[in-house]
Amino acid sequence: MNLRIEFGREYLEEAVFEGAVSRLRPVLMTATFLTLFVLPVLFASFSEGKLRDMRL
Secondary structure, X not given: OHHHHHOOOXXXXXXXXXXXXXXXXXXXXXHHHHHHHHHHHHHHHOOHHHHHHOOO
């Protein structure tokens, strides 16, 4: 945030908003990837049929 203020952002509120938006994007991308691709694969691999075949 201090860098944003030093490099041309005069208002603190604007710097805080831009910092929050720049951090929110990678978090949303990670959550979307996890939801769409990883969780269905994990669910399929640990379904009931496969759990019966596993020996603990």
